[in-house]
Amino acid sequence: MQEKDGRYIFGVVKVGDKGQIVIPRDVRKQYDIKPGDSLMMLGDKNGIALLKTELFQDIINQAMEGLPK
Numbered sequence: 001m002q003e004k005d006g007r008y009i010f011g012v013v014k015v016g017d018k019g020q021i022v023i024p025r026d027v028r029k030q031y032d033i034k035p036g037d038s039l040m041m042l043g044d045k046n047g048i049a050l051l052k053t054e055l056f057q058d059i060i061n062q063a064m065e066g067l068p069k
Helices: 025-030 053-064
Strands: 002-004 007-009 039-044 047-052
Antiparallel strands (some): 002 007
């Protein structure tokens, strides 16, 4: 694992026959990803990103705090 300014390179993963990838141990440890956790997949024209769903929900909750009810 290489780190620079809070950005990491964890290595390369391969996509299996069923479209699955294995999240490397260092990534799971760094981001506290455990079996059964849900991850949201986000993407744009440049690539994809995975985000724990509870973090995404926290972002949504913060964005909605200032909205009128």
